[in-house]
Amino acid sequence: xxxxxxxxxxxxxxxxxxxxxxxxxxxxxxxxxxxxxxxxxxxxxxxxxxxxxxxxxxxxxxxxxxxxxxxxxxxxxxxxxxxxxxxxxxxxxxxxxxxxxxxxxxxxxxxxxxxxxxxxxxxxxxxxxxxxxxxxxxxxxxxxxxxxxxxxxxxxxxxxxxxxxxxxxxxxxxxxxxxxxxxxxxxxxxxxxxxxxxxxxxxxxxxxxxxxxxxxxxxxxxxxxxxxxxxxxxxxxxxxxxxxxxxxxxxxxxxxxxxxxxxxxxxxxxxxxxxxxxxxxxxxxxxxxxxxxxxxxxxxxxxxxxxxxxxxxxxxxxxxxxxxxxxxxxxxxxxxxxxxxxxxxxxxxxxxxxxxxxxxxxxxxxxxxxxxxxxxxxxxxxxxxxxxxxxxxxxxxxxxxxxxxxxxxxxxxxxxxxxxxxxxxxxxxxxxxxxxxxxxxxxxxxxxxxxxxxxxxxxxxxxxxxxxxxxxxxxxxxxxxxxxxxxxxxxxxxxxxxxxx
Amino acid sequence: xxxxxxxxxxxxxxxxxxxxxxxxxxxxxxxxxxxxxxxxxxxxxxxxxxxxxxxxxxxxxxxxxxxxxxxxxxxxxxxxxxxxxxxxxxxxxxxxxxxxxxxxxxxxxxxxxxxxxxxxxxxxxxxxxxxxxxxxxxxxxxxxxxxxxxxxxxxxxxxxxxxxxxxxxxxxxxxxxxxxxxxxxxxxxxxxxxxxxxxxxxxxxxxxxxxxxxxxxxxxxxxxxxxxxxxxxxxxxxxxxxxxxxxxxxxxxxxxxxxxxxxxxxxxxxxxxxxxxxxxxxxxxxxxxxxxxxxxxxxxxxxxxxxxxxxxxxxxxxxxxxxxxxxxxxxxxxxxxxxxxxxxxxxxxxxxxxxxxxxxxxxxxxxxxxxxxxxxxxxxxxxxxxxxxxxxxxxxxxxxxxxxxxxxxxxxxxxxxxxxxxxxxxxxxxxxxxxxxxxxxxxxxxxxxxxxxxxxxxxxxxxxxxxxxxxxxxxxxxxxxxxxxxxxxxx
Numbered sequence: 001x002x003x004x005x006x007x008x009x010x011x012x013x014x015x016x017x018x019x020x021x022x023x024x025x026x027x028x029x030x031x032x033x034x035x036x037x038x039x040x041x042x043x044x045x046x047x048x049x050x051x052x053x054x055x056x057x058x059x060x061x062x063x064x065x066x067x068x069x070x071x072x073x074x075x076x077x078x079x080x081x082x083x084x085x086x087x088x089x090x091x092x093x094x095x096x097x098x099x100x101x102x103x104x105x106x107x108x109x110x111x112x113x114x115x116x117x118x119x120x121x122x123x124x125x126x127x128x129x130x131x132x133x134x135x136x137x138x139x140x141x142x143x144x145x146x147x148x149x150x151x152x153x154x155x156x157x158x159x160x161x162x163x164x165x166x167x168x169x170x171x172x173x174x175x176x177x178x179x180x181x182x183x184x185x186x187x188x189x190x191x192x193x194x195x196x197x198x199x200x201x202x203x204x205x206x207x208x209x210x211x212x213x214x215x216x217x218x219x220x221x222x223x224x225x226x227x228x229x230x231x232x233x234x235x236x237x238x239x240x241x242x243x244x245x246x247x248x249x250x251x252x253x254x255x256x257x258x259x260x261x262x263x264x265x266x267x268x269x270x271x272x273x274x275x276x277x278x279x280x281x282x283x284x285x286x287x288x289x290x291x292x293x294x295x296x297x298x299x300x301x302x303x304x305x306x307x308x309x310x311x312x313x314x315x316x317x318x319x320x321x322x323x324x325x326x327x328x329x330x331x332x333x334x335x336x337x338x339x340x341x342x343x344x345x346x347x348x349x350x351x352x353x354x355x356x357x358x359x360x361x362x363x364x365x366x367x368x369x370x371x372x373x374x375x376x377x378x379x380x381x382x383x384x385x386x387x388x389x390x391x392x393x394x395x396x397x398x399x400x401x402x403x404x405x406x407x408x409x410x411x412x413x414x415x416x417x418x419x420x421x422x423x424x425x426x427x428x429x430x431x432x433x434x435x436x437x438x439x440x441x442x443x444x445x446x447x448x449x450x451x452x453x454x455x456x457x458x459x460x461x462x463x464x465x466x467x468x469x470x471x472x473x474x475x476x477x478x479x480x481x482x483x484x485x486x487x488x489x490x491x492x493x494x495x496x497x498x499x500x501x
Numbered sequence: 502x503x504x505x506x507x508x509x510x511x512x513x514x515x516x517x518x519x520x521x522x523x524x525x526x527x528x529x530x531x532x533x534x535x536x537x538x539x540x541x542x543x544x545x546x547x548x549x550x551x552x553x554x555x556x557x558x559x560x561x562x563x564x565x566x567x568x569x570x571x572x573x574x575x576x577x578x579x580x581x582x583x584x585x586x587x588x589x590x591x592x593x594x595x596x597x598x599x600x601x602x603x604x605x606x607x608x609x610x611x612x613x614x615x616x617x618x619x620x621x622x623x624x625x626x627x628x629x630x631x632x633x634x635x636x637x638x639x640x641x642x643x644x645x646x647x648x649x650x651x652x653x654x655x656x657x658x659x660x661x662x663x664x665x666x667x668x669x670x671x672x673x674x675x676x677x678x679x680x681x682x683x684x685x686x687x688x689x690x691x692x693x694x695x696x697x698x699x700x701x702x703x704x705x706x707x708x709x710x711x712x713x714x715x716x717x718x719x720x721x722x723x724x725x726x727x728x729x730x731x732x733x734x735x736x737x738x739x740x741x742x743x744x745x746x747x748x749x750x751x752x753x754x755x756x757x758x759x760x761x762x763x764x765x766x767x768x769x770x771x772x773x774x775x776x777x778x779x780x781x782x783x784x785x786x787x788x789x790x791x792x793x794x795x796x797x798x799x800x801x802x803x804x805x806x807x808x809x810x811x812x813x814x815x816x817x818x819x820x821x822x823x824x825x826x827x828x829x830x831x832x833x834x835x836x837x838x839x840x841x842x843x844x845x846x847x848x849x850x851x852x853x854x855x856x857x858x859x860x861x862x863x864x865x866x867x868x869x870x871x872x873x874x875x876x877x878x879x880x881x882x883x884x885x886x887x888x889x890x891x892x893x894x895x896x897x898x899x900x901x902x903x904x905x906x907x908x909x910x911x912x913x914x915x916x917x918x919x920x921x922x923x924x925x926x927x928x929x930x931x932x933x934x935x936x937x938x939x940x941x942x943x944x945x946x947x948x949x950x951x952x953x954x955x956x957x958x959x960x961x962x963x964x965x966x967x968x969x970x971x972x973x974x975x976x977x978x979x980x981x982x983x984x985x986x987x988x989x990x991x992x
Contacts (some may be wrong), residue, residue, distance in 0.1 A: 052605050056829045058598065059585040059607060059704040061739050093825050093874070095851060102828035159847075161833070294874035296883060299710035299822055301740045 012258040013183040019231050020185050021220035024173045028071050029206045033167035034138040035062030046162035054167035056100030061300050068169035071205035076113025076134040077315045078199050087112050088303035093294040098141035098161050106137035108295040120191040122184055129192045130176040141166035190247035198322035210241045211386055221253040233267040237281050240274050249274040253281050333362040346374045347384045354391035364398035372415055388419040397425040409482050410434045436485040447492045450475040461497045469493050505530035506667040510576045510724040517575035524557035524575030528619045531577045535668045538992050543643050544663035546582050547590045548622035556619045574617030579669040581660050582623035585704040586610050593706045594628045594638040597858025598836045607704020609715050609732045616731045621669055625659030628860045630708045632656050633932035637862045647989045651916040654684030660718045661688040665989050671728050672718040677709050678815055679936025681716045682948035686911035686960025689950045689987035691725045692718045696967045697943035698743040701736035707826040709819040712940045722978040726754035753971035757978025763797035768904035771804045778913035781954025786910040789951035789961045792983045805896035810889045811938040817873045817886035824870030890941045897942045901966040906976050909935045911948040911960035945970040949977040950987045958987055
């Protein structure tokens with residue numbers, strides 16, 4: 001393979017117009033699977049949550065989970081979709097060992113929800129993403145390839161299959177193609193997935209954790225040379241598993257496609273895989289020899305006809321949309337649009353909300369999540385919610401600061417411990433001996449020492465130059481390794497030297 | 502009791518309930534009969550001697566304890582090997598499931614056990630119920646007790662033959678295109694296909710999901726109705742199961758047995774006027790119609806113009822569904838696995854497993870169905886067949902606005918000699934010519950013996966509207982009251 005020099009992004013968007021589209025899979029948080037009564041708990045021992053139905057044993061039949069249908073309808077309603085008054089499942093036939101029946105029970109030409117939209121905000125501008133369909137299907141099992149260096153099938157000596165996930169209800173949300181976003185395409189993609197995640201979380205139907213695979217995103221990208229009207233051939237980048245990767249994958253694929261097109265070659269319709277480490281996409285199987293799924297109506301399930309009154313009831317009971325909810329929070333928290341935008345961009349809305357609910361002030365909650373924790377999340381390419389601190393812990397930390405037990409510097413050290421999983425802030429403070437020293441007896445000695453060591457400064461203070469006290473405070477802080485309460489130290493110095501603060 | 506195997510299920514149940522014989526004696530008599538004749542008949546793929554005797558002992562214990570027994574308690578029953586039986590080998594007569602012991606019972610099997618019936622074992626069939634002669638069983642054919650050189654019908658030849666050979670008084674079959682009725686007709690027994698959704702498919706190894714219907718096989722209409730009432734009824738594990746009360750088929754059979762059909766309107770399907778059917782079969786059929794008239798029934802001709810397309814529509818729909826249903830037999834999780842020597846890829850293992858595990862008819866239908874569902878051909882084949890299915894349903898609906906039941910011969914010909922149709926699949930498919938429309942429609946139908954042709958049994962098919970299973974039992978019992986129960990030559 002020849003090494004190609006990739007064009008700069010600005011150059012790409014100057015010459016090409018991207019069209020993006022997103023297919024998002026969300027595992028529903030139902031207690032039982034889509035077509036049987038097996039539990040759906042994450043992380044259970046392999047093949048302990050299976051039965052004849054989800055193993056596809058001969059003779060077993062599916063019986064649909066009403067809770068999953070209800071959740072799907074609620075997602076559809078929250079995305080402004082029409083709910084079909086009659087729909088049915090279809091079989092999607094293909095062979096893979098993690099798919100017990102070798103067909104997936106899904107929906108094809110008769111989905112449950114169609115024609116909706118989701119408004120997302122990008123750089124203060126609203127972009128309407130149109131939703132083509134929301135449908136319900138069952139998840140597959142997981143294959144584990146053992147014995148090879150990479151964990152992939154090539155070079156593996158054996159393959160193991162865990163069917164615990166097989167049959168968990170999966171909702172697929174497909175957008176219509178999104179043209180006209182230009183250079184903002186990667187940001188629109190990210191903002192859409194973020195907003196979608198917030199909407200679904202607000203419905204309380206899934207934990208939408210991308211890092212655990214309960215929310216997975218396929219990103220379609222194509223480029224059209226500026227001035228042309230016909231869209232280019234699209235590629236599908238599969239299973240992008242973080243918000244950041246969604247943005248990176250679109251950007252990387254735009255640059256790659258531009259480089260191919262610049263070279264006078266054409267884009268093949270294919271499946272590609274995003275590489276977390278390098279940030280580029282690599283080809284999977286070619287769609288030109290695409291599988292013929294031989295879809296046909298699932299004869300083991302009777303068609304669904306959601307009752308109109310039921311749908312109306314579900315619609316009436318929908319929670320406040322996250323966008324509206326955020327507007328309200330912004331007012332409550334007294335934030336500027338810009339501040340709120342940074343909170344949203346950091347994925348911190350719900351975390352801050354929960355932290356406030358746990359007893360912190362709005363300012364205190366925002367400070368930790370957007371400061372120390374956002375920095376760490378960014379460094380480690382993690383979602384903020386996965387950084388290792390909980391709202392309750394952050395609230396406790398802030399409380400210790402408010403009580404004067406921790407100063408800013410010490411609090412940061414405590415937070416390190418929280419993220420490292422050492423326990424609650426209070427436990428860490430005690431264990432590491434980080435509490436602010438406000439015992440005046442112990443501090444007086446340190447103050448006297450500082451005065452004795454700096455007679456010139458002490459003299460200035462005695463003369464009324466109170467501002468000079470800062471230098472002595474610094475000295476005391478140094479000898480107490482930062483554990484002294486600066487305010488108390490300052491008061492002691494002034495008192496010792498008979499000056500008025 | 503000299504020969505318990507000659508008694509009907511109703512008689513056996515009464516005898517056991519009265520304490521004249523024990524359920525164990527009844528079970529043993531049938532196990533002995535199987536031991537004596539099944540080498541020649543080959544109705545069974547697996548005889549569960551231990552399980553049968555244990556179930557019988559259980560019934561005897563309950564009786565001794567004064568517990569109330571169900572209407573079929575202690576009565577032996579044979580089960581087509583396509584229904585899963587917990588811990589008992591279940592193969593669907595295929596090599597691909599050789600030795601498989603399911604971890605669960607089919608709903609129908611659960612109901613049989615709960616009713617106190619005694620399961621003798623699993624009966625032979627065409628592989629995955631695909632065939633009309635039981636010659637496609639991977640474990641060798643079943644022989645017709647009327648003439649061991651002839652086929653017992655298919656796919657439920659084992660169940661029908663077990664009954665005709667007095668190895669069991671009752672058996673369970675499954676009917677996708679006629680697999681209960683057609684073997685019933687050629688073995689001189691009664692076979693009923695209930696309304697689709699009236700009996701649970703949970704645990705029935707799927708051939709064609711939208712058509713498969715489990716149902717009873719017996720020597721008398723009353724016995725069939727008793728078994729029907731034990732196995733039917735809503736099952737929440739089967740989404741297509743109808744959440745409705747099953748009509749009282751036992752009462753209907755009793756009513757029919759009085760021999761009075763006054764006020765019953767019977768339709769003869771004009772399109773089944775005899776083309777492609779043997780003259781002897783048509784003669785027995787006409788005699789039966791005349792007998793029904795004598796019982797007071799009013800007989801009229803009804804045209805069902807789309808029935809002529811039933812066979813081609815069926816041979817697109819059933820293989821299409823089968824190609825998908827059988828995809829799970831891939832050597833990954835259960836049953837046969839071929840090529841598992843570390844030298845073959847996943848695709849090769851799947852392919853070698855299916856090559857070694859599936860017989861010729863199954864492969865033929867998988868290929869046919871895969872083709873009919875493939876993009877570019879779907880509309881022309883599967884889609885078109887579904888439209889025909891709708892038209893056939895309309896034919897039935899309009900016919901039942903005019904008459905109570907429709908009748909026809911069950912099969913166009915009597916039991917044929919082995920090998921005479923296997924070389925031409927189309928000739929084999931014709932065996933289900935008269936039975937298939939009902940499966941496409943979903944209504945119930947029964948085959949009841951109506952006479953002999955060339956010394957071999959002929960069946961009359963009675964078709965009823967969906968969920969009106971009782972009507973066909975009434976007419977069938979009435980016919981039986983004049984024709985009588987057929988007795989095969991001694992084995």
